[in-house]
Amino acid sequence: MKDLDMLSAILAEIKKYSRIIIHRHQRPDPDAIGSQVGLAEILRTSFPEKEIYQVGGPVEGLDYLAVMDEVTESQYQGALVIVTDTANSDRISDKRYVLGDKLIKIDHHPNDEPYGDLLYVNTGASSCSEIIADFVLQFPDELKFSENAARLLYGGIVGDTGRFLYPATTAHTLRTAAVLMDYGFNANKLNREIDQISMSVARLSGFVNQNLRLDENGAGQVILPSEVLAEYGVVDSETSAIVSVPGKIDQVLAWGIFVQQPEGYYRVRLRSKGPVINELAKRHHGGGHPLASGANAHDLKEVQEIYQEIQRLCQEYRENN
Numbered sequence: 351m352k353d354l355d356m357l358s359a360i361l362a363e364i365k366k367y368s369r370i371i372i373h374r375h376q377r378p379d380p381d382a383i384g385s386q387v388g389l390a391e392i393l394r395t396s397f398p399e400k401e402i403y404q405v406g407g408p409v410e411g412l413d414y415l416a417v418m419d420e421v422t423e424s425q426y427q428g429a430l431v432i433v434t435d436t437a438n439s440d441r442i443s444d445k446r447y448v449l450g451d452k453l454i455k456i457d458h459h460p461n462d463e464p465y466g467d468l469l470y471v472n473t474g475a476s477s478c479s480e481i482i483a484d485f486v487l488q489f490p491d492e493l494k495f496s497e498n499a500a501r502l503l504y505g506g507i508v509g510d511t512g513r514f515l516y517p518a519t520t521a522h523t524l525r526t527a528a529v530l531m532d533y534g535f536n537a538n539k540l541n542r543e544i545d546q547i548s549m550s551v552a553r554l555s556g557f558v559n560q561n562l563r564l565d566e567n568g569a570g571q572v573i574l575p576s577e578v579l580a581e582y583g584v585v586d587s588e589t590s591a592i593v594s595v596p597g598k599i600d601q602v603l604a605w606g607i608f609v610q611q612p613e614g615y616y617r618v619r620l621r622s623k624g625p626v627i628n629e630l631a632k633r634h635h636g637g638g639h640p641l642a643s644g645a646n647a648h649d650l651k652e653v654q655e656i657y658q659e660i661q662r663l664c665q666e667y668r669e670n671n
């Protein structure tokens with residue numbers, strides 16, 4: 351099915367259902383919330399007679415973007431369920447997504463697990479929020495932005511592109527952001543809310559710079575053991591703010607941040623300026639985009655194995671580029 355045909359098929363399903371419940375991934379980021387609640391707000395504006403819900407539990411410090419709704423199990427009966435920004439079904443926040451009448455996936459990650467009755471995946475989009483904006487722009491007679499929907503989608507784009515910095519940013523991304531900005535929300539305030547960090551995270555980024563291990567090919571590694579997180583007063587969800595820190599350093603080519611979890615294992619955040627790192631992530635219980643992925647390491651031994659694989663990828667990349 352062609353892209354536009356799929357989007358029309360999704361719109362036809364939306365029109366059919368009187369109740370629509372929208373999910374996103376666990377440990378949400380601005381794009382997860384932006385695409386999810388942005389779509390919810392668009393549907394509320396475009397179809398005021400429908401019941402629209404956004405679900406998935408606490409938003410971990412992103413409540414300046416939106417808050418979630420509570421729904422009961424029985425409300426899933428006869429409902430349409432849409433999931434945004436989530437590549438794999440086991441990462442969907444709130445497992446009741448299976449209780450709906452029909453399931454739609456809308457995403458921009460590689461389509462490793464094509465779940466759902468209908469799915470629209472565009473890996474060329476900077477963010478899922480950009481896809482939701484495109485959806486509205488394709489059907490201007492039927493779908494309408496509100497000021498808040500525009501704010502949420504803009505926030506999602508800013509979050510996933512690192513304020514239009516990361517390579518997934520295209521001319522189309524910038525044009526879409528411009529269309530959204532015309533809705534008049536306070537973009538300056540939103541940019542600041544997304545970008546600002548707490549004093550404890552600022553101090554932790556000092557630790558990251560001081561303790562970065564770096565080899566001659568640009569392979570970087572930072573390990574954040576539980577004791578360090580406790581010393582700096584930072585919890586795992588806040589570490590997303592320091593993932594991009596090593597990337598500012600000229601010699602760094604690809605890197606991993608290994609954050610120890612209360613259970614003992616390490617959550618791994620992988621980033622790259624060139625070498626493709628999502629295959630590596632898949633070998634270690636993870637996945638993601640070619641230049642931005644996540645994985646998990648059982649123990650310090652697996653942490654070192656992953657670092658050695660980053661080193662190999664950097665070395666190969668240096669030899670071929």
Ligand SMILES: [Mn+2]
Pocket residue numbers: 381382435458477478510
């Ligand atoms: Mn995203």
